[in-house]
Amino acid sequence: MNWEDNVRKVIPYTPGEQPVGDVIKLNTNENPYPPSPEVKKVLSEYDTSELRKYPDVYGGKLRDKLSEVYGVSRDNIFVGVGSDDVLAIAFLTFFNGREPVIFPDITYSFYDVWCDLYRIPYEMIPLNDEFRIIKEDYIRPNGGIVIPNPNAPTGVEKSVEDLEFIIKNNKGSIVIIDEAYVDFGGRSVLPLIEKYDNLLVVQTFSKSRSMAGVRIGMAFGSSKLIGYMNDVKFSINSYTMNRLTIEAGAAALEDNEYFVRTCEKVISTRERVKKQLKELGFDFPDSKANFIFATHKRVKAEDIFNAAKAKNIYVRWWNKPRIDDYLRISIGTDGEMDALVGFLREYLDGSI
């Protein structure tokens, strides 16, 4: 026998390219603004002798502060190493049935990766031609439901009312609403966790709080549901949230004014760039996220992607059915977006 026979073989998720050097990086939906100065302050003053001790298994003051800021009890909060950690644990915890878990065909590309890894049956429900989720499609036997709102990479938002329709008609399943991008003008279903014990709302510090590099994600749900997730989490690794992460996260939450201001800035840049892209001949579903999912009327997405890359401007392109003529463009600073728009104007002029 060979040990390789027993290896779990997977097709792993491919993260967006992380180029180094002097590039304009609009390919991984990072926030162009630094985290709150409070984060700098807390780290520079931190008593590192504390680091010799294990951290709090529940995330300590990070969870306390989330409870305060989001107005939910600590028992309704789960924290993890980015929303990927939170979602992976939720999949492992809740999706152990025979019926397929369902989610949109065009969506965050980690959902099917987790299903494959944990051998969870799943089915993808096609978005309509305008990249919209049809709520009635989610009323069918299932082993769980995952809906990102706004959806990625489309940026399309689904109304809270439509999501509630799905949640209340699926009381026998866990419904996960992945709100990674909700702070850029979307509406959260968070208030519904009091009404539905089958609802899990997942958010992250990676986009709106400018802390992709710190890895903080959180889930809100009924205490019963959070309890089951903690049991599984404590069976994998009790101490995932390290002391520095807890300090940095709590400090960022202290500075809500900064958070609101940077979100507004990203939103206003997005709205401006939408107009410019329209003028340049792009089409896109209306985005409520920190990116725009755009296709050009005449020029192929792949060509634009490669030409931009040659000029050190990175956007995201997938060679996948239905979306292979689209580019996902993250919202950067005004300067970065001006550079992108300038490049596009020149490139598209030259290519027609």
Next chain:
Amino acid sequence: MNWEDNVRKVIPYTPGEQPVGDVIKLNTNENPYPPSPEVKKVLSEYDTSELRKYPDVYGGKLRDKLSEVYGVSRDNIFVGVGSDDVLAIAFLTFFNGREPVIFPDITYSFYDVWCDLYRIPYEMIPLNDEFRIIKEDYIRPNGGIVIPNPNAPTGVEKSVEDLEFIIKNNKGSIVIIDEAYVDFGGRSVLPLIEKYDNLLVVQTFSKSRSMAGVRIGMAFGSSKLIGYMNDVKFSINSYTMNRLTIEAGAAALEDNEYFVRTCEKVISTRERVKKQLKELGFDFPDSKANFIFATHKRVKAEDIFNAAKAKNIYVRWWNKPRIDDYLRISIGTDGEMDALVGFLREYLDGSI
């Protein structure tokens, strides 16, 4: 149908108590000394604007530095959120056969938790009466082998020669040697990874490097083996090592002199305390770790445990077969150990 029918129900690992306030904490094998001053320095000077970006998926300069310090290629190194993360991923990656995974009956209590969680068949091989691993017991059909060295909570070390006997006679299985405590005077099997592609050596920053609160673990193995682990890791959460952790870990590795000095200090305190415990009527296997696993000739471990706790001295006690008359006592500072020994002297005098 109820969503609870599909929940993965587990009996989670119970971490050691984390009491707060003015206590002597000798129950979770934390290092009594703070991390290197280099860690303080790097954090206080860190440019937090970097935190808006995702970290390197391979652990960046932390892995580079490990490669330098341990003298192995970067392709032979996997880093994770503490050795629990590393081990959990190794179990999920490598233990997918029908034969049981085997490990000692008295050992780190997470091994069977991971097996239960991931539905891996396993069998525990009894240690002999002196808490020793009998190498011939591990020559039998199996789906993988896990051996902690030194073992926990016994502190007993197995020779590199005996471990090599097990590794070379199990070329069809992955053999994990969990060296969480190896830096306190044990000998590592690390050089054997060049010879055996089925060997995975796991270590951690939580004990000898005084960084339990930062969560860094690492595995060393053949590049093929590390590649499979990365595939699974990237299917769960690509970005587990955050930017602060990477900085702090790399800084600690810079200061090797500090590391050697604190390890020597812990070892010398341990050897001194061994003598004192003997004088007080304790028996214990000879420990090569930063704890002593002790039983008293006359007084029950549970009674000592409770009496110490009442005096705000925390050690670890398990109500489990074969070890319920033992205490695991972590090595603290000389002052902390003097307080423990003082308490024991008084308590044992009064109880006879």
